[in-house]
Amino acid sequence: MWTEILTVLFLIVCFVTSDFQCPELEKSTLCACKEVVWWDNENKTVVDCSSASLNSVPNLGMVSSAEITKILLNGNKLSRVNLDDFKNIFVRELDLSRNSLSQLEKEHILHLRKVLTHLNLKSNRFEVDKGLKFIEGFSVLVELILDSNLIGYDSNDSATLPDSIFKNLGLRSLRILSLRSCGINNIQSMAFEGLPSLEVLDLTYNYLEEIPSAILRLSNLKSLFVGGNSIFTIKNNSFVGMILEKLVLDYNEIYEIEANAFSGLESNLKKLEFHGNYIPNIPSSALRRLKNLTFLKISKNNIQKIDKDAFVGMQSLQMLELDNNAIKFDNQSFVSLSDSLDTLLLRDTRLTYFPANELAPLRRLQTLDLSFNRIGPIMDADVSKLNLRTLILTNNNISVISPRTFKNLKQPIELDLDNNVISDVSFVMRAQPCSFSYVDLIGNPLTCDCDLEFVLNSGIMSGIGLTGHCETIHGSQYELGSSSLTRSLNRLCNQTERIHWCQRYQGPSNVSMTTHQIHFILFILSFIICVVFS
Ligand SMILES: *[C@@H]1O[C@H](CO)[C@@H](O)[C@H](O)[C@H]1NC(C)=O
Ligand SMILES: *[C@@H]1O[C@H](CO)[C@@H](O)[C@H](O)[C@H]1NC(C)=O
Numbered sequence: 042m043w044t045e046i047l048t049v050l051f052l053i054v055c056f057v058t059s060d061f062q063c064p065e066l067e068k069s070t071l072c073a074c075k076e077v078v079w080w081d082n083e084n085k086t087v088v089d090c091s092s093a094s095l096n097s098v099p100n101l102g103m104v105s106s107a108e109i110t111k112i113l114l115n116g117n118k119l120s121r122v123n124l125d126d127f128k129n130i131f132v133r134e135l136d137l138s139r140n141s142l143s144q145l146e147k148e149h150i151l152h153l154r155k156v157l158t159h160l161n162l163k164s165n166r167f168e169v170d171k172g173l174k175f176i177e178g179f180s181v182l183v184e185l186i187l188d189s190n191l192i193g194y195d196s197n198d199s200a201t202l203p204d205s206i207f208k209n210l211g212l213r214s215l216r217i218l219s220l221r222s223c224g225i226n227n228i229q230s231m232a233f234e235g236l237p238s239l240e241v242l243d244l245t246y247n248y249l250e251e252i253p254s255a256i257l258r259l260s261n262l263k264s265l266f267v268g269g270n271s272i273f274t275i276k277n278n279s280f281v282g283m284i285l286e287k288l289v290l291d292y293n294e295i296y297e298i299e300a301n302a303f304s305g306l307e308s309n310l311k312k313l314e315f316h317g318n319y320i321p322n323i324p325s326s327a328l329r330r331l332k333n334l335t336f337l338k339i340s341k342n343n344i345q346k347i348d349k350d351a352f353v354g355m356q357s358l359q360m361l362e363l364d365n366n367a368i369k370f371d372n373q374s375f376v377s378l379s380d381s382l383d384t385l386l387l388r389d390t391r392l393t394y395f396p397a398n399e400l401a402p403l404r405r406l407q408t409l410d411l412s413f414n415r416i417g418p419i420m421d422a423d424v425s426k427l428n429l430r431t432l433i434l435t436n437n438n439i440s441v442i443s444p445r446t447f448k449n450l451k452q453p454i455e456l457d458l459d460n461n462v463i464s465d466v467s468f469v470m471r472a473q474p475c476s477f478s479y480v481d482l483i484g485n486p487l488t489c490d491c492d493l494e495f496v497l498n499s500g501i502m503s504g505i506g507l508t509g510h511c512e513t514i515h516g517s518q519y520e521l522g523s524s525s526l527t528r529s530l531n532r533l534c535n536q537t538e539r540i541h542w543c544q545r546y547q548g549p550s551n552v553s554m555t556t557h558q559i560h561f562i563l564f565i566l567s568f569i570i571c572v573v574f575s
């Protein structure tokens with residue numbers, strides 16, 4: 042699927058026209074001018090001076106049109122912008138990231154006030170706490186990126202984002218503000234005043250020790266990223282009055298989430314991420330009222346046990362990631378999610394067996410990932426209790442799978458068994474015909490034998506079939522599906538006539554090998570066209 046989408050995007054984006062030129066500029070600098078027809082049929086004119094070893098902004102007067110959509114000046118050595126640099130140039134998107142700028146003069150960019158929508162100042166030397174007067178009146182600015190700039194220490198030796206730095210700047214259209222990696226350890230409560238349209242705030246990789254109360258003033262904020270900080274508790278009412286839909290708290294030091302932490306977000310919050318913290322159990326009392334939560338990631342914490350009512354109240358949860366926790370669970374643990382959950386990730390949770398009974402209550406489960414565990418032979422689990430379309434069991438210790446495991450499947454399953462210790466395919470041969478649409482056996486010590494020949498030639502699998510390698514008793518390796526393997530097996534066994542004619546699998550990943558390949562070739566071609574014509 043992704044190859045098709047990318048192909049289409051590439052073909053549309055890369056329709057480069059040639060009206061917009063700057064031969065003089067291209068001759069005297071490493072800059073390039075191009076015009077790109079975007080998918081909405083809007084033409085973007087781009088002056089690309091990125092990584093061009095520039096000490097100053099080149100003479101943009103050499104460009105054939107004053108209307109430039111985008112100027113890329115990132116990755117140069119600019120330490121200042123002069124009065125004439127953008128004179129008579131009306132640019133909508135300006136990328137000045139990765140330079141040595143510490144200041145922009147208001148007068149030098151005044152004329153961009155009513156046109157500039159995107160400004161990227163990442164990795165410069167702006168002292169953000171000293172104010173951003175130079176963007177005063179930028180009333181159509183939509184995105185402002187200030188990552189990796191400086192915040193000075195205040196009298197308390199704290200890198201504080203002070204009150205009112207955006208107030209009275211008239212940034213009424215600003216929707217996205219990014220302040221990653223600015224060393225912030227404190228945010229005063231009025232710091233975000235004057236940003237009435239802000240929807241996305243990124244505070245990742247700072248030194249915050251709590252959710253800053255300043256966010257409570259952002260009444261339109263939808264996404265908040267506070268990963269990579271030093272927060273240890275999520276306190277009651279941290280988001281009250283907000284309409285957040287997505288909250289990312291990965292890689293903090295959180296061990297406690299108070300019962301009313303998410304008060305006010307009951308019907309808004311849809312995605313919540315806590316990867317890489319120290320949470321000791323599913324914080325049920327805080328989560329139970331999040332009735333519209335669809336995605337919960339609580340991987341890499343200290344969760345050891347999932348109690349009966351752990352997920353009670355989370356009636357919309359579709360995807361749950363519990364990876365990297367040494368958890369124990371039973372047939373009651375997931376009962377609350379039986380009508381909603383379709384994807385469950387339990388990678389690296391120290392499982393030693395296939396938990397078919399424990400997961401059986403999850404009636405809607407379609408995708409289950411149990412990779413990187415210690416699951417051994419699968420002898421008496423009944424996978425058909427689950428309604429799976431995709432089962433991922435890579436990097437376990439599976440040597441044998443009993444054919445009974447898959448005996449009553451209602452639809453063909455995709456099975457990924459990479460890097461186990463399976464030596465024969467009898468579980469496919471003896472299962473009901475058409476039980477499998479795809480079995481990936483890469484990294485298993487398969488033997489090239491007559492069972493394998495039967496599975497490859499009888500048509501017992503629908504869809505793509507088998508992938509992996511096998512080894513003959515003489516030690517020769519063959520790729521499954523290769524013609525050399527066919528020749529080798531023909532010498533060993535009588536060739537099986539095709540006896541099964543499975544319906545083409547009609548699931549979501551209904552792609553046969555050949556269309557896969559065609560899509561891939563199309564993608565590569567469009568990529569080449571793209572590069573050649575850019
Ligand atoms: C974009 O460029 C193409 C080709 O140069 C031209 O035909 C088309 O009219 C332009 N569209 C706009 C909106 O300027
Ligand atoms: C310094 O800390 C004191 C006490 O916590 C506080 O009252 C004062 O406002 C702080 N000063 C600054 C500049 O933040």
Ligand SMILES: *[C@@H]1O[C@H](CO)[C@@H](O)[C@H](O)[C@H]1NC(C)=O
Binds near residue numbers: 277299300301
């Ligand atoms: C948070 O709210 C819960 C539920 O109202 C309450 O029991 C708890 O004491 C509160 N925590 C704090 C630290 O106030």
Ligand SMILES: *[C@@H]1O[C@H](CO)[C@@H](O)[C@H](O)[C@H]1NC(C)=O
Binds near residue numbers: 308309332333
């Ligand atoms: C929450 O879910 C309910 C149905 O479960 C839906 O009617 C409501 O619009 C949702 N709220 C939001 C803010 O999406």
Ligand SMILES: *[C@@H]1O[C@H](CO)[C@@H](O)[C@H](O)[C@H]1NC(C)=O
Binds near residue numbers: 371372373398
């Ligand atoms: C759940 O497991 C217990 C024992 O572990 C068993 O008695 C009970 O019947 C099981 N419930 C279901 C619905 O399978």
Ligand SMILES: *[C@@H]1O[C@H](CO)[C@@H](O)[C@H](O)[C@H]1NC(C)=O
Binds near residue numbers: 415417438440
């Ligand atoms: C894998 O399984 C074999 C027995 O089948 C056992 O001897 C071995 O210890 C297991 N390895 C691991 C890493 O669990």
Ligand SMILES: *[C@@H]1O[C@H](CO)[C@@H](O)[C@H](O)[C@H]1NC(C)=O
Binds near residue numbers: 533534535
């Ligand atoms: C191949 O078929 C012949 C005749 O039907 C039979 O005698 C022989 O045993 C078969 N060989 C194998 C390896 O199945």
